[in-house]
Amino acid sequence: MTRPPLTEGTAGAPDTGRPPSLWRNRDFNLLWTGQCLSDLGGAMTDLAVPLLVLQQTGSPARAGLVGTTGLAVTLVCRLPAGVLADRFDRRRLMIVSDAFRLSVYTLLACLLLAGAARLAVIVAVVACSAAATAVFSTAEHAAIRNLVRPDQIATAVARNEARSYGTSLAGPPLGGLLFGVGRALPFAGNALSFLLSLVAVLRVRRPLQQTRQEPSPSAGASAVQGLRFVLGHPFLRALLLIAAPLNMAFTGVLFALTLSLRRAGLSPFLVGLAGTIFAVGGLLGAFAAPALQRMLRLPVLLTLLCWATAALMAVSALLSTTILAAVPLAAAVFLGPTANAALFGHQAALTPDHLQGRVVSVLLLAAGSVAALAPALAGALLGRWGGATAMLGFSLLVVAAAVAAGCSRGIRARAA
Structure with missing residues (x-):
């Protein structure tokens, strides 16, 4: 795969000789470590919040509503977060976001x-935290190219993928354990994780954005400018057409598998184990991503990912009543971190720094919006035709992504 071109003002080390290892990049590792802890705390509360609501109200519907509230707030805040990340100092945005999340979770624990x-308090805390997380994560995405060399952006994205999968493995069991000891403990632990993240951000020395040469337009005009940039660039349009259906397919097929396994009579433990197997596949894929990127050019990588995923989802559908169905899905997600690293690495390299936040927010909003529809679609398909058919339906979405990747002029031109 060809490397992203050097862009003006990108990254902090001179582009001469053999690049130093990303593990020796002090500022990137500070931010990465802080977010490991923050993501771990978030994964703990993702489990603890519905348990808490269920314990207090006895209503699964209300527990689900609280979770949906957090997702909805995140989606609503994505575009404004992108505007903020491009108009204001990104470090200060991260500091304020961490301090705010630290405060609300400390309050909830007390x-x-x-x-x-x-x-009402729990819902308010979840909503406030979701809004602050949207701002922080958008600013973090936008800042990556200012922390690493241009030829290390994709590797940095892969490291962040590994962080996400790793914390999704460790967080829920730890959250459940702490909740069993004392229901305030997961939330106190999450508050502590935000404190440590705040300390890490404060210690980052390198600027997280370039100096702005021109005054920023109004907020509305800024949002439109970011959307126009995405829609006007062939590669970014292709990224929307590929990432959105893939994201929806993986979210939907996992939800369909969970319901199918429960309807088949498997215990909650085995259902949870299926999710763990899936996450292990993604974690291993994140570790393998740098080597796979060197071996495979972007069009080949995307074609292989999409068609292999469609086939593996079909195999999983045939096993939809057993825990073995998680194994092909784990194999399918193995290439996902490599594709994400390549796609978003190219995005970070080609997008001007003053548009990074808005472009990232448009892409994340598009992917997150369609993924939010996946559980409802999976439930409808499963209720009408059963788990196997529901899972096969999501494999067709991957076929659509494969066709988009194969026909995309933007993908071919970017990899040339």
């Missing part, structure tokens, strides 16, 4: 200890 945490 109220739980006092026995005064009502449902």
Whole structure:
């Protein structure tokens, strides 16, 4: 795969000789480590919040509503977060976001200890945290190219993928354990994770954005400018057409598999184990991503990912009533981190720094919006035709992504 071109003002080390290892990049590793802890705390509360609501209200519907509230707030805040990340100092945005999340989760833990945490308070905490997380994550995505060399952007994205899969493995069991000891503990632990993340961001020395030479347009005009840039660039348009259906397919097929396994009578433990197997595939893929990127050019990588994923999802559908169905899905997601690293590495290299936040927010909003529809679609398909048919339906989405990747002029031109 060809390397992204050197862009003006990108990254901090001179582009001469053999590049130093990313593991020796102090500022990137500070931010990465802080977010490892923050993501771990978030994964703990992702499990603890529905358990808490279910314990207090006895209503699974209300527990699900709280989770949906967090997702909805994240989606609504994506575009404004992109505008903020391009108009204001990204380090300060991260600091304010961490301080805000630290405050609300500390408050929730204290109220739980006092026995005064009502449902409205829990919903408010989840919503406030989701809004702050949207701002932080967008600013972090936009800042990556200022922390690493241009030829290390894809590797940095792969490291972040490994972080995501690793914390999704460790966080829920730890959150469940802490909740069993004391229901305030997961939330206190999450507050501590934000404190440590805040310290890490404060210690980053390198600027997280280039100096702005021109005054920023209005907020509305800024958002439109970012959207126009995405829609006007062949590669970024292709990224939308590929990432959105893939994201929806993986989200939907996992949800369909979870429901199918429960309907087949498997225990909650085995259902959870299926999710763990899937996450292990993604984690191993994230570790293998740098080597795979060197071996495979972008069009080949995307073609292999899409067609292999469609086939493996079809195999999983045939096994939809057993835990073995998780194995082909784990194999399918193995190439996912490599594709994400290549695609978003190219995006970071080609997008001007003053548009990074808005472009990232448009891409994440598009992928997140269609993924949010996946559970409802999976439930409808499963209720009408059963788990195997529902999972096969999502494999067709991957076929659509494969066709888009094969026909995309933007992908071919970018890899040339």
